[in-house]
Amino acid sequence: MSNRRTLPDPGQLANAIRTGDRVALGRAITFTESARPEHQALSRAVISELLSTPASRQTLRIAITGAPGAGKSTLIEAFGLYLIEQGHRVAVLAIDPSSQVSGGSILGDKTRMEQLSIHDSAFIRPSPSGDSLGGVARKTRESTLLVEAAGYDIVLVETVGVGQSETAAHSMTDLFLLLLLPGAGDELQGIKRGIVEMADLLFVNKADGERGALAQEARRHYANATHLLPSKPSGWAPRVLTGSAIEHQGISELWSGIQAFVQLTRSNGYFEQNRQQQAAYWLKEALQDGLYQLFYTHDAVRQSLNAVEKEVLAGRMSPFAAAEQVLEVFRGSSV
């Protein structure tokens, strides 16, 4: 209990975040990322407080992925600065469950976003660490709500493009941007199956100097590939663009493409519908997490489960009968 006294008041923290206090925002995200129940509760209270007043402006959540070397950091630097010039405030979050192991591969090195990282209108946060993709993704999702409440109207969610983080990023963003390198072929680019299918916009980066021809080749290849995919529920036909983040080329065209996507999906209702589906999905996930937590940390359940598990693994007991026996223990007890 004594620990609780040192925690800030959720209402005060929420107010500080609303007024643009970056330290307060950073603290709130830290509570969100913490495993301690009292920090979790505080984080939920802050988010609830913030959501109780409607956001002052519409927000846009963009997933950005691409294989290592595709130039994600460089693009985020160039694109982020461009957006700020257009009057936006930009938050950069990440989902990279490997970051703990690899020492923070994504955004860990802010020097790769030299100008953006020190800009008043930008907020950059490295990937939360965690032992499961689900846990990491959940933290990023909660942080999205926090940075939006703090007035960052464009949230970029970066992933590494080589694993399953992309599906998680896809489930919490409005638009999916895939960065590509000049040249052709998913396999050569290290892009996993299914990622091209998720993309709304594909940006062939590094289309500069002598790589111009290769970039056009990649553009044609992916234009064909996306053309062959089944049409998306958004009604949007994916576009393939070329540019060079390091030379700030193609950035305004990228933004035009994003705006076209937003315009279409806002007018046909998909934008809002997708956000609702995502919220429903996250509610379901959170209920599931909480339910498992309740069940698997329940003493009598654990004892019962330990007892039946051996029998099931040895084939002496049906998994279904075993489950019923354990559930009976849970049912008969107070939770």
Added chain:
Amino acid sequence: MSNRRTLPDPGQLANAIRTGDRVALGRAITFTESARPEHQALSRAVISELLSTPASRQTLRIAITGAPGAGKSTLIEAFGLYLIEQGHRVAVLAIDPSSQVSGGSILGDKTRMEQLSIHDSAFIRPSPSGDSLGGVARKTRESTLLVEAAGYDIVLVETVGVGQSETAAHSMTDLFLLLLLPGAGDELQGIKRGIVEMADLLFVNKADGERGALAQEARRHYANATHLLPSKPSGWAPRVLTGSAIEHQGISELWSGIQAFVQLTRSNGYFEQNRQQQAAYWLKEALQDGLYQLFYTHDAVRQSLNAVEKEVLAGRMSPFAAAEQVLEVFRGSSV
């Protein structure tokens, strides 16, 4: 309560199944497939009773899939009769969640297995119906335990090869057999991504008459394709065979291939380890199902969920705070 009196005694039903009573076996499966709680409880009691005595012989569970037209029924007819000649007893089950809609596409028409279906040493059961793949798969998994207890030592689990039933079949069998047609290319064959990766044995069927050359082409194509796949945890390198089920060609070679797989995986420990993992998986699934059932049918939980859901969808409440609120209702109540 009066209904219960008309239900058979689980011990008696189990005994009848053990002595090879096909009617008793059919009844037990019907209880397994029923949605009524008292039928479910009876089914669990029968399976528990049957598992309490160790099986008299080792069993083998084989998943068989292939696109429509690949000749699954013909192969099962030919292969099943061959196995019976070798002294085995063969049960044929199926997983086809679409069967309710399509009127029982799999095994519904036993005339396609004319000789096998009337054989004393064979037991054929159409796909259970159900509104979810999970439910259908669970029933098939429970039926597998029942038919094995009834002395059927080889269980063939058929799927249609066009959907996600294959993953379910893969999660309850020892070996995965994919039927192919002469000619090349997954897309042309209507085979979904990931199915070739699951296969331990690939059988190019209809390799008869003038299709011989095409069959060899398919064999080469798939031999290359499987060769490129990452090696399997079983340590087994997939084999591609050719044959003609309708002409009973290649059936003994198929059985040799299966025996080689069993020999390898029994000796390196994978066979048993895989069965244990599958049992653990089904235990986890059954616990999840039961837990959801408990939670989502709980009156106070439903009321609370209805109340918060609107707020979450409208973006006025965080999914995580909403989940916490609903879980608090569940926690505070008796389950």
